[in-house]
Amino acid sequence: MQVKETQNEGLKRGYQMTLPAADLAAMVDQKLKEAQPEVEMKGFRKGKVPMAMLKKQFGPRIMGDAMQDSVDNAIREHLEQSGDRPAVQPKVEMENGEGWKEGDDVVVNVSYELLPEIPEVDLSKLKLDRLTVKAEDEAVTEALENLAKNAVSYEDKRKGSKAAKDDQVVIDFKGSVDGELFEGGTGEDYPLVLGSGSFIPGFEDQLIGAKAGEELEVKVTFPEDYGHKALAGKDAVFATTVKAVKKPVEAKIDDELAKRFGAESLDKLKEQITERLEAEYQGASRAVMKRALLDQLDEQVKFDLPEVLVEAEAGQIAHQLYHEEHPDDHGHNHGEIEPTDEHKKLAERRVRLGLLLAEIGQKAEVKVSDQEFTQAVMMQARNFPGQERAFFEFIQQNPQAQQQLRAPLFEDKVVDHIADQAEVTEKTVTKDELEKAVEALDEL
Structure with a gap:
């Protein structure tokens, strides 16, 4: 040749x-x-x-x-x-x-x-802040109050009382269209919270003011985009019997509430909430520090980029943003989406940082262990309840899917490696200050 x-x-x-x-x-x-x-x-x-x-x-x-x-x-x-x-x-x-x-x-x-030659980076010159937030009593109390609201129960209102918004009514109903009962339109002893929006628009409003023992006709129109096409846009009448009217009763913040959420006592529940809050703060803090780390690397390290990688990344960004802006368009018949200069600029950053992190990770011999990978697969499988086994088999048979799971694990380990080499300052901040720092990530 x-x-x-x-x-x-x-x-x-x-x-x-x-x-x-x-x-x-x-x-x-x-x-x-x-x-x-x-x-x-x-x-x-x-x-x-x-x-x-x-x-x-x-x-x-x-x-x-x-x-x-x-x-x-x-x-x-x-x-x-x-x-x-x-x-x-x-x-x-x-x-x-x-x-x-x-x-x-x-x-x-x-x-x-060609893949470019990646210049050496003195990681010790990177200066980072690690934001630390302690779970204050106010935050723990707020979390307890939210749990109590979610644990609300209902008790019968005084006889003859009218149903009000946020009350629960227990009803029997039979729905018909043009005088004919339709499938799925019948229910007995159904507990409906008024104002929850769980029924067809207009249904719950017509029950406000109703009393226990009252029979009434609820007239509604199914939305044009209703999931059942045979009912979409149709007028319906629900023959409804109100069997009980109940008022909400918030749970007390005590040991009984703690037991309902799997804790031995209220003190133990507070400990669990504190740990969960601080874990959330730690995750948010890590995201802020990671962005600062990547920003510094992007600013300090420059090298030529393969056009083919930048163009491919820009195309993916443009396609992803299109679907975020058009959530109802689930197909791919929208034709070619031309990346903008902004898309290309973001693509250059992603490609540059991706190549740089890969080079740093390779030189540092960063590896994703089998145990770490399996744990990631298990976490993803939770998103497919009842189909976990099929998901595992799909991952086992699909090298591309395996790489998609390994890539973020590898990146996070490389980021941790870089942070270990950098000059990191521990900085205690408030919850509000941390939230502002996280909000700023979306503005960049």
Whole structure:
């Protein structure tokens, strides 16, 4: 295979590779000779099929395999000799593909972009703040009060009392459209909190003022986008009987409340809440420090970026933002989405930091252990209740999905490694100050 350089500009490389026709023919003959002893054909004994017939029967396919093997081997040998590290799979185009015929040389053009040389970074010069927040009594009390609200119970109101917003009514109902009962429109002893918005719009409002024992007709119109197409936009009448009217009673903050949430006592529940709050604060603090770390690296370290990686990342960003702005468009028939200059700028940052973190992690021999990976898979599996086993099997059989799970784990471990080398100042702040720092992350 003859190799001629056609481009050497920045990170871009191009080569023309020529496989002489005689070499290709020799490879085909060699492959046919190797296969001949095992070939069976009608009219011939095994291994006795003439070479001419083998070439006629199998030659075109063998020719294609020989071409592919030759090009693959040439690219592999070239990369080994040059030490080049392509950013993505090299692009291979056959120059004389359409007009090629047996007896012609095979000429292919190979092009790729190199991964850049990553400069050394003195991590000890990075200056970071680690924000620390203690769970104050007020925050613990607020959390307890929220738990008490969520543990609300209902007790019967005084006889003859009217139902008000936030009250619970226990009802029987039968829904009909055009005088016909419809599937799913009937219920008995249904506890409905007025103002919860859990029923069709307008239903709950018509029960405000109702009394226990009262029978009434509730008239509503199903929304145009209602999930059941047969009912969408239809007028309906619900024959409703109010069996009880109950008022909300907030739970007391005591040992009984603690037991309802799995704690031995109120003091133990307070301890659990304190630990949970401080874990949340620690996670938020880490996110703030990570952003500061990445900002400093992005500012201090500059190097050329492979255009192919930047373009791919910009395209993904543009596509993701499009769907965030158009949540109702679940398909991919929206045509090509052209990345903006802002998308490209963000893509350059992501690619630069991704390559830099990968280089730092490789040199520091950062690894994601099997135990860490399995734990991450288990965490993700919780998002698919009842389908955990199928999710595990999907991950096991899909290397790309495995990489998507490993990548953030690896990045976080590299960030921790960098933080260990940096100058970190512990800084105690209030909850409000931490929240402002987290809010600022979305503004950048």
